[in-house]
Every structure is written in structure tokens, then in C-alpha cells.
Amino acid sequence: MIKIKYEQLSALIDFLTESYQVYAPVKHGKETAFKKISSASEINKSKYNTSLNPKDIFFPQSEVMFTYTKNGIKSPPEQGKPIAVWGLRTCDTKSIRMLDKVFANAYQMPDKEMYKDPYWIARYKNCLLFSFACNEPPSTCFCNWFNSGPYDSSDSDIFVTDTGDEYLLEGISERGIKFLAGYPETSQADQTDLDKIKVLREKAESYMPPVVELSGLKDKLLKIWDDPVWDELSAKCINCGACAYICPTCHCFDMRDEGNEDKGKRVRLWDCCMYQLFTKEASGHNPRELSTYRVRQRVMHKYNYFVENYQQFLCTGCGRCIKVCPVNMDIRQIIQKILTYKEV
Amino acid sequence: MKELQNKVKQLLNDKEVDLVIGWAKGSLPLVSTPVFITEAEQAEELIFDHTCRNNLATYLTKDRKRLGKKYNKIGIIVKGCDARSIVLYVTENQVKRDKVVIIGVPCQGIFESRKIINCTNGREVLEQKIAGDQVILIGRDFEIKVSREEVLRDCCLSCRYPDAPEYDHFIGEHRGEINVKDEFKIVEDFEKKSAAERWQLITEEYSKCIRCYACRNVCPSCYCNYCFVDNNDPQWIGKTPEVTDNIIFHLIRNLHLAGRCVDCGACVSACPVNLDLRPLNKKVEKEMKERFGYTAGLDINEKPAMASHCENEKQDFIMG
Amino acid sequence: MSNTYIPIPMKLERIINEDPDRTLRTFDLSFVNKQDEEKFSYMPGQFCEFSILGKGESPFGIASSPSEKGLLKFTVSRTGSVTQEIHYLQEGDIVGIRGPLGNWYPDEKLRGKDTVIIGGGFAFTTLRSMIVYMLDHRQEYGKITVIYGARSPEFFIFKDELKEWEARADITLHLTIDKPYPGWDKLIGFVPTVTKEVGLDPSAYVIVCGPPIMIKYTLPVLSEIGFEDSKIFTSLERRMKCGIGKCGRCGIGSKYICIDGPVFSLEELKKIPESF
Incomplete structure (x- = not known):
């Protein structure tokens, strides 16, 4: 484990930028978000996790899949340097690893080329994730429900503890250990x-x-699944997408064309199962017409369907959805209600 | 609080209503949560205080008016602005007046979580106490006193009608119309800027929008079955959070709310990235007042401004 | 690395109007690039994303059979913005497709066994693929019985082929329409009723494909006749986008129709929430 003083952070970030595109928490309007930085001065130091999620780094809210003209289709430019992310929390790192399972391949499928998501892979390949211990988890955090905790270093490449005047860096993955071994600062x-x-x-x-x-x-x-309790659980939901867009693990997306027949691009963008149009078919039929069904879908996907396919919950307990929900739908209360509910 | 709970109990017991929509204590210290009450004993959960930020009228039209189909008569607890939304619904033929029982509560203004967080320098507030004109914000290792004014929502600071203009029952004391001097100050400040400055402000603010549509979905006035932004055929605007599309979304929403926005602040409170949506809403409100002498939701017998016409209206938008 | 999201170019060779309302059209496509054709290997029941640049994509079952070399066939009903755009296409136009996607009818199980194929309306596309495939490898399969229903005689798709099949001795065809129609001398009645009446042998495998309402009422009839849930197969439809189990749109329960389906046995479907 090496240590660097606060004032040595800029040297570390400079060193990182030589071989990585570096992302870190920065001010984003009144909120905080992960953005690409070129120097340590841009970093927003906070005790809490960012208000916007880190999935945007690897799975941007909107991205060009390809452009086209009359002459054919062109893929987007190559990614360049691999990505390093400074300032993740342990829950954030876990969410990125979860999404990798989805995008690197589909669950039960054999390792087949056609199930690989090239856009995710291009960004995720060789990435270096610095995750921070949470010294002051806010009251909305519940990562300990998921066998994790504020000092859970698993899934990190490098685990960072902020002691108040210095950072202690511990290599966890092979890649992380290798990076630290190559870093000139060696104060142990x-x-x-x-x-x-x-x-x-x-x-x-x-x-x-x-x-x-x-x-x-x-x-x-x-x-x-078929119980009337969902009416009660979903009653106050107004079906906006705040929870899903702020969630680091929600990954539903839409694909759309922008342009005309001669020239344009196909983009993919985050979508959300809370929206009525998510499943509405061209015929007018909608398997999830009611808000109740959509709320159920989101809960089922996170705590049942995903577990079935990937053997873990699609939730890290980061608490972001609890903070932003305009009607105070609190997923902790929903989970507890379900666990103690006596079915009809 | 007790008076409100008793009133709701009585309404349910007397079968005057089948359901009451109100607020209950939320799971976080700074927020309340909407609650749907059908049994008299549940009425104990009801609260009304400075955390009751939601405009509950929105539930009357939400999900294809599902509640209205399920319950014959719905009781709804309202602040002044929320009551104006119900008036709007009645004048726009969305809700029948005799299907709702409006229960007014005396609103002293609602707190804005963002302002509170600013007061604590970003630190999490775990408890808040009211002490006269002061609010005590308590966290793990701090206790801060701030004035109520400091943490009230902007829309509450310039609120002219804290009392429900239309109600069946009113709990507590009426506050009456408040003579706010600078109701449109944010608009005037905005208007004073040059076009370039205004454009810069708008682009900066709306570039942060993540297009989650929380503002639209909490808004009682946004009840279209198909929002223009969701329309595919034709697709009016791009769905990506590009600043130009974001601006088009917000501007069209603004215009569609002309004479329909009651400045309840629900959109501002709902925004997960805390966009300042209010100046443009307020701008449209001001135009409606100046051009048509119309303020939304005050008079249940008045036709909505955009759905009526009189000869002496200004027509300069046509004639230039 | 190959990119599943990039459509491969196809040339529109032929357009066939299938119905008098002109809402159903069949499109025969050929591969623009030889290497795409060589890589494209599929089985009846699979589907493709049909791509019109500037408008978007829509999923359709492949109506041609793998035994029809060099050709992909899709029948498209005009219902939304993308399908409308597809209907505007002209012969010679270049379009894109992505695929083949999803699983296929349980061909391995059907070998040497009797098969009943039940279809309704324009959802007969992948069923055509299966039938043509079976007929092209006729000796590999047992008895083939087809029940196909449409609103009226004009709304059958692949009419010429239906005629050919009727003339063959190695396939039994029951065509039915909803209500009497001048000149119609075949069956009259809805598919579930006809299914009950034609005397099916429950030891066979069944493939059912059609509008949801038809499937809903046919499945109980099949169970009544004595078909086992594990031998009844159907193909599901939902909105789809990515086609490779990521975008979350076509989820039913923990399954994604685009990779776990579209073909499911009734046995599987009974375990999946939201499947009906």
C-alpha cells in the first residue's frame, strides 16, 4: 500500500493522463458528475457519492453507433487511450462490473461474438478503477444489504482511503497492483x-x-408477482425516469435514427421501463399499459430477473434513487414491505 | 394536524369520499410523501408542513385518470397552488367538480431541499426543527440555524394565493391574498439581460437536463395522453439530451403551460439535477397576465385563457 | 471485433402485395456482398432487425427457408412509422438487416416425428419458413398437418404456395376463414374451433403462431386434445431494439425474447411471469 499526500494528487493525475483518459467527479451545475479531466484541480472532493451516476462514462446517455451517407455506414472513431476513473465509490465500482456482465456477453449464452457490445467493450477494455472507501456514508446508503460495505475493496483495481490529509492506495486487481508498481512515488x-x-x-x-x-x-x-399489493406499492409513482437515469445499474436503452435517408446517424440512448411508451407496440397494444406493471417490472428486474440470469441483485445500495425520487418512493421501504408481506 | 386528520376521518366515515389523497411523513428528513387513504384509521398518517412539496392534484389525471375510474369521490388535500390546479382541471373539463372534495390547508410555504443543502455546505441534514422564524438543521456533526426565508422555495416567496381559491373544507386559518411586490422579479431580471446573455443562461441551464421528464410527470398541467416529446410519427424533437433538443422540450412545455401554470414549484422540486425551470414558466405567466389579465386557476367559472377569445385582445402577434 | 449493431446491406429484389387492403407486403431481399451471404446461416423461426437508415429498425420473422439460397423473405404489415417506410420501398432499393437473431423452431425434435403447424393471419411468415424447410427435406419428417386461418380468402399470405401445397399428398392443409364468403368451399370457423374438429393426433409436435387472441384460445384446445406442454411451441412478439439481450425492451420475466426466444414451449412459458 502506498501513500500520497493531498498535494501530490496532481502528480498522480498527470501520470495517469499520460496513458489513460482520466475521469473523476466534477461540479456539474448544482450537481456532481463524472467527467473527463485533464488536471487534478478540476476534481470535486466530496464525502459523498456523485449525484449523477458513473455508468455514463462507459455507457453514455447517448452515443453514436454509426453514421451513414448514401455511400455506406461508418463506425464511430476508435476510443484511443484506455479509461481510468478516479473517485468512484465501492458501490459505483460494483455497478460498473455488473454492467460489464451485461454488455460483454449475454447471460447464459456461450462466449459468442454476436452478443458482445462493441461500444461498451471499447471503453471498458483495460480500464483502471480507483474506488474510494466511504468515510461518511449518508443515511440513504444501504450497500451493506448487498454483502458490501463502505470499505469493500473487492471489484476495485485500486482501493483508496482518504485519511484527511493523504490517500492510501492499495492494489487489489492484478492490473491495479501492476499500475502501483510502476508508479514513481513509493512512500509505503x-x-x-x-x-x-x-x-x-x-x-x-x-x-x-x-x-x-x-x-x-x-x-x-x-x-x-400477480398480487394486488403492487397497486399499493406503485400508487404514488408518477412514472418519470429520474430513478432509472440516476441509477448506476439500470441499462435499458433505445436506438434511434437522426437524419434523413441520405445522411444521418444511429444513436443509442438510455431508456426507462417507467415510461408508458417503453413497451407500446405499433399496433397500439401495450403489455405494460398501467403504471403498476411498470413499477413491478423495475423492481422485478432488479431483485428477481437479473438475479436469475446473473446471480446477483441489479442494485448496489447507492441510494441515489431514494434521493431524487420526486414522490419519495423509497426502494428500501418497498423491499422491506415485500419481504414482510403476507400474500393474498 | 389533528384537525386535518379528524376531518379526513369524518369524511371517510360519512362516506362523503371514497379516497383521500394527502401527504405523510417521508422516509427522508426533508421530504414528505403522497399517501392514499381509504380507511379512517389511516388518517393518522396525514401531515401538513413545510415538507409537503408535491402538488397532489396531479394524481387526478395520472395514469389515464385511473383513480377517478376506481373511486367515485376523491378527497384531496391542497395548498393554494394545488387547489388552483384542480380549478384548472375543472375549467379544462378534466375533472368534474362534484367528483372531488377539496380540503384546503393553510400554507406557510414549503422548503426547498437544494437551498437547505446549500446552507449546510453540502452536508447531509438528518433532522430539521422549526423554532419560530428559524429553522434548525441538524446533521451528524453540526447544528445550524437559518431563517425560514432562506430555505423557502422561490415560488413560495413570491406566492400571492396561499389559500385554496376553491374548497369544500378548510382546516385552520386563512391567510388571505398576499400583496407580493416583486412577484415577477426573476422575469424582470431576465428580461433586462441582452439576448446573448439570455441565450447563454438558457443554454447553460438546460444543457444539464437529463431528460428524465420528472418535471413533466409531476406537473398537474402536463396531462396529455401523448406528450409531443414522445411522439414518434412524426418525431418532433430529438430524444437525446442535446442542449438544442433539451431547450425545445422545455420551451414547448413552457408555452403549452401558458395560462395553465400555477407556479406550484413541483417541477423545480422534482428535478434531479436541480434545473432552475422557474424563470421561463414565470415569464409565460407574466405574459398571460399582461396580455389577457388572466391568472390560472383562480376562478372556477372563468374559461381558460387559451381556450377563449374576446375581441379587444391584443393581436400584435399576428399583425407584428 | 464484429459489430452486431451494424446492418448488412441487402437489395430489394421483389415486392409482392399480399392482400387487397395493401397493408401486407412481402419483400424478397438478396445479399449485396457475397461474404455476408456466406456468414448468414439461419433456421426457421429466427428473425432479423429490418433497418431503414433515417427511420430506424423493426424486427420481423424470416419467412424464407434456409433451403432457399441467396434470398431472404419478410412479410411486413403496415402498422407503425418504420413499417410504413418499408412499404414505401421500391424494387432495387438497398436496405439493411441485422441477424439472424433469436432461437428457432425445435427442428431437432421434429425430425422423424409428426408435426402440426397452426397459424393465423399474417403471422404465418416463420411458419412458411418451417413448412418450406420441411418439404425441402421431406424424408426427414413424419406427417405434416397445417391449419391456417384468415379473416377472408384474400387475407391468406403466400396464396400461390398454399395452392401448391394443397395439391401435394405429403402435407395436409386445413384452410379456414372467419365467416362464409362467396365461392369459398373450404373450412369456415376460427382457428381454435377448427383445431378441435380436424382430429389431431396428440402424439405430434405443434407449432402455433398467430395473433395473441388466437394463441390464447388455441392453447387450451391443444391441451384438451392431449398435447403435452413440452411439445407445444409458439413464437412471441414484443417491441425489440438491440436483438442481443441488452436493451431490456423485450423482457418477459427473466427471459429476453430476442435471445431466449422468440420460440418458447408452452412448458417454458407457464413458468415465465408476463408471458401472456
Whole structure:
């Protein structure tokens, strides 16, 4: 584990930018988001996770799939340097790893070229993820429900602890270890640093809510799939897309053409199962006409369907949806209600 | 609070209503949550305070007016602005007056979470207490006192009609019409800028939009079955969050709300990226007032401005 | 790395109007590039995304049979903006397709067995593919029985081929229309009723494809006759975009129609929430 002082951060970022496109949390209007940076001065240091999600780095809200003219189709330019992300939280890193499972291949399919998503892969390939320990998880965090926690370093390439005046960097993955080995700064963390981490970690963990046991959630959901309780659970939802667009793991998308028959582009953009038009067919038939069905779909996808296909929940407990929901739909309450609900 | 709960209990017990839409304590310290009450004992959950940011009228038209189909008579708890939305619904033939029982509550203004967070320098507030004109914001390692004014929503600061103009029951004291001097100050400030400055402000603000449509979906006045932005055939505007398309979306929404926006602030509170949507809404409101002497949702017998015509109206938009 | 999202160019060779309302048209496409043709290997039941640059994509089952070399056939009903645009196409135009996508009818299981094929309206496309494929490898399969229903005689698609099949001894064809029609001497009645009445042998495999309402009422009839759920197959439709199990649009339960389907057995469907 090496340590760098706050003032040495710019040297680290400069070193990174030599071989990576570096993304980090920056101010974005009144909010914070991950954007490409060229120097450490742009970084927004906050105790909390960013208001916008990090999936945008690898799976932008809208991206050009190809352009076309009368003469044919042209793929977008190559990605260039691999991507490094500074300032992720452990939940953010986990969400990126989850999305990789979706985009790198489809679940039960053999490793077949046709199921690979070239746009994701181009960005994700050789990426270096620095995830930060959360010293002060806000009250909306519930990552500990998902066998994780504010100091969960698994899934990181490099795990970073901010001690208040320096960063302690620990290589976790092979790629992370290799990077740190090649970094010129070699000041090693000592016992005092480890003690500091221990104190910070205990404090951080004390802020987390009591763990809710989720092992029965998947099966319970299937059991109540057709139950009238969904009317109650969905009553206040207004079917906007704030939760899905702010969510680091939601990955439904739309594909649209912009242009005319001679010239234009095909873009893909985030879409959301909360919208009425998401499943509406050209004939007018809509399998999810009612808001109830759409809310159910989102909950089922995260805590049942995805688990069926990928053996993990499509949720990291980052709490972003809880913060932004205009009508205070709180996914923690929904989960708890489902777990304790006696079906009709 | 007790009075409100008792009134709702009585309405449900007397079968005067089948459902009451109100607010309950939310899961976060700064927000309340809409609640749908059909049993008298549930009325204990009801609250009304400075966290009741939602305009509950929106549920009367939401999801293809599903509630109206399910319940014969709906009771709805309203602030002044929310009541104006119901008036608007009645004048626009969306809701029948005799199908709703309007329960007015005395609104002292609603707090804006974003302003509170600014006061604490971004730190999370875990509890807030009201002490006279002061608000005490409490977090893990701080306690800050701020004045109410500082954290009230902009729309509440310039609110002229805190009382419901139309109601069946009113809980508590009426506040009466408030003589706000600078109701349109943000518009005037905006108008004073040069075209280039205005354009820059608009592009900067709306470039942040993530097109989640929370503003549209919480808005009681946005009840079109198919929003122009969702239309595919023809597709009027691009769906990507490009600044030009974002601006078109917001501007068309603004114009479609001409004479229909009650400045309830629901869109501003709902925006996950905290866009300042209000200046343009307010601009349109001002135009409607100056041109047609019309303010939305005040008079249940008045035809909506954009759905009526009189000869002495200004026609300079045609004649130049 | 290859990119599944890039359509391959196809030339529109022939347009056939299938019905008097001109809402159903069949499009025969040929490959512009030889190497695309060589790579394109499919089975009956699979589908493609049909792409019109500037307008978008729409999924259609492949109506041609893999045994018809050099040709892809799609029948398109005009219902939305993309299908309307497809109907505007003219012979000689270049369009794009992505595919083949999805799974296919359980050909391996059907070998040596009797098969009943039940279709309705214009959803007969992939069924045509299957029938032509079976007829082209006739000795590999047992008895083939086809039940096909349409509103009126004009609304059958592939009319010329239906005539040819009727003349053949190695395939039994039951054509039915909803209500009497001048000059119609074949069956009259809805598909579920006809299915009940033609005397099917429940040891056969069944493939059902048609409008949701037809499927809904035919499945119980099949169970009543004694067909096992594991031997009844149908093909589902939903809105689709990516075609490779990512975009989330065609999800039913934990399955994606675009990769787990479109073909499912009734046994599978009964376990999937939202499938009906």
C-alpha cells in the first residue's frame, strides 16, 4: 500500500493522463458528475457519492453507433487511450462490473461474438478503477444489504482511503497492483496509516443501517408477482425516469435514427421501463399499459430477473434513487414491505 | 394536524369520499410523501408542513385518470397552488367538480431541499426543527440555524394565493391574498439581460437536463395522453439530451403551460439535477397576465385563457 | 471485433402485395456482398432487425427457408412509422438487416416425428419458413398437418404456395376463414374451433403462431386434445431494439425474447411471469 499526500494528487493525475483518459467527479451545475479531466484541480472532493451516476462514462446517455451517407455506414472513431476513473465509490465500482456482465456477453449464452457490445467493450477494455472507501456514508446508503460495505475493496483495481490529509492506495486487481508498481512515488503506508484506516472504517460502518436479509427476496417476488399489493406499492409513482437515469445499474436503452435517408446517424440512448411508451407496440397494444406493471417490472428486474440470469441483485445500495425520487418512493421501504408481506 | 386528520376521518366515515389523497411523513428528513387513504384509521398518517412539496392534484389525471375510474369521490388535500390546479382541471373539463372534495390547508410555504443543502455546505441534514422564524438543521456533526426565508422555495416567496381559491373544507386559518411586490422579479431580471446573455443562461441551464421528464410527470398541467416529446410519427424533437433538443422540450412545455401554470414549484422540486425551470414558466405567466389579465386557476367559472377569445385582445402577434 | 449493431446491406429484389387492403407486403431481399451471404446461416423461426437508415429498425420473422439460397423473405404489415417506410420501398432499393437473431423452431425434435403447424393471419411468415424447410427435406419428417386461418380468402399470405401445397399428398392443409364468403368451399370457423374438429393426433409436435387472441384460445384446445406442454411451441412478439439481450425492451420475466426466444414451449412459458 502506498501513500500520497493531498498535494501530490496532481502528480498522480498527470501520470495517469499520460496513458489513460482520466475521469473523476466534477461540479456539474448544482450537481456532481463524472467527467473527463485533464488536471487534478478540476476534481470535486466530496464525502459523498456523485449525484449523477458513473455508468455514463462507459455507457453514455447517448452515443453514436454509426453514421451513414448514401455511400455506406461508418463506425464511430476508435476510443484511443484506455479509461481510468478516479473517485468512484465501492458501490459505483460494483455497478460498473455488473454492467460489464451485461454488455460483454449475454447471460447464459456461450462466449459468442454476436452478443458482445462493441461500444461498451471499447471503453471498458483495460480500464483502471480507483474506488474510494466511504468515510461518511449518508443515511440513504444501504450497500451493506448487498454483502458490501463502505470499505469493500473487492471489484476495485485500486482501493483508496482518504485519511484527511493523504490517500492510501492499495492494489487489489492484478492490473491495479501492476499500475502501483510502476508508479514513481513509493512512500509505503506504515502501521500508523493502517491504524488510521481501522478507526475510519469502524466509524464508517457505524453509520450504516441495520442489514436486511435479502436471501428470500428473489423467491418472494416471484410468489407475489400477480398480487394486488403492487397497486399499493406503485400508487404514488408518477412514472418519470429520474430513478432509472440516476441509477448506476439500470441499462435499458433505445436506438434511434437522426437524419434523413441520405445522411444521418444511429444513436443509442438510455431508456426507462417507467415510461408508458417503453413497451407500446405499433399496433397500439401495450403489455405494460398501467403504471403498476411498470413499477413491478423495475423492481422485478432488479431483485428477481437479473438475479436469475446473473446471480446477483441489479442494485448496489447507492441510494441515489431514494434521493431524487420526486414522490419519495423509497426502494428500501418497498423491499422491506415485500419481504414482510403476507400474500393474498 | 389533528384537525386535518379528524376531518379526513369524518369524511371517510360519512362516506362523503371514497379516497383521500394527502401527504405523510417521508422516509427522508426533508421530504414528505403522497399517501392514499381509504380507511379512517389511516388518517393518522396525514401531515401538513413545510415538507409537503408535491402538488397532489396531479394524481387526478395520472395514469389515464385511473383513480377517478376506481373511486367515485376523491378527497384531496391542497395548498393554494394545488387547489388552483384542480380549478384548472375543472375549467379544462378534466375533472368534474362534484367528483372531488377539496380540503384546503393553510400554507406557510414549503422548503426547498437544494437551498437547505446549500446552507449546510453540502452536508447531509438528518433532522430539521422549526423554532419560530428559524429553522434548525441538524446533521451528524453540526447544528445550524437559518431563517425560514432562506430555505423557502422561490415560488413560495413570491406566492400571492396561499389559500385554496376553491374548497369544500378548510382546516385552520386563512391567510388571505398576499400583496407580493416583486412577484415577477426573476422575469424582470431576465428580461433586462441582452439576448446573448439570455441565450447563454438558457443554454447553460438546460444543457444539464437529463431528460428524465420528472418535471413533466409531476406537473398537474402536463396531462396529455401523448406528450409531443414522445411522439414518434412524426418525431418532433430529438430524444437525446442535446442542449438544442433539451431547450425545445422545455420551451414547448413552457408555452403549452401558458395560462395553465400555477407556479406550484413541483417541477423545480422534482428535478434531479436541480434545473432552475422557474424563470421561463414565470415569464409565460407574466405574459398571460399582461396580455389577457388572466391568472390560472383562480376562478372556477372563468374559461381558460387559451381556450377563449374576446375581441379587444391584443393581436400584435399576428399583425407584428 | 464484429459489430452486431451494424446492418448488412441487402437489395430489394421483389415486392409482392399480399392482400387487397395493401397493408401486407412481402419483400424478397438478396445479399449485396457475397461474404455476408456466406456468414448468414439461419433456421426457421429466427428473425432479423429490418433497418431503414433515417427511420430506424423493426424486427420481423424470416419467412424464407434456409433451403432457399441467396434470398431472404419478410412479410411486413403496415402498422407503425418504420413499417410504413418499408412499404414505401421500391424494387432495387438497398436496405439493411441485422441477424439472424433469436432461437428457432425445435427442428431437432421434429425430425422423424409428426408435426402440426397452426397459424393465423399474417403471422404465418416463420411458419412458411418451417413448412418450406420441411418439404425441402421431406424424408426427414413424419406427417405434416397445417391449419391456417384468415379473416377472408384474400387475407391468406403466400396464396400461390398454399395452392401448391394443397395439391401435394405429403402435407395436409386445413384452410379456414372467419365467416362464409362467396365461392369459398373450404373450412369456415376460427382457428381454435377448427383445431378441435380436424382430429389431431396428440402424439405430434405443434407449432402455433398467430395473433395473441388466437394463441390464447388455441392453447387450451391443444391441451384438451392431449398435447403435452413440452411439445407445444409458439413464437412471441414484443417491441425489440438491440436483438442481443441488452436493451431490456423485450423482457418477459427473466427471459429476453430476442435471445431466449422468440420460440418458447408452452412448458417454458407457464413458468415465465408476463408471458401472456
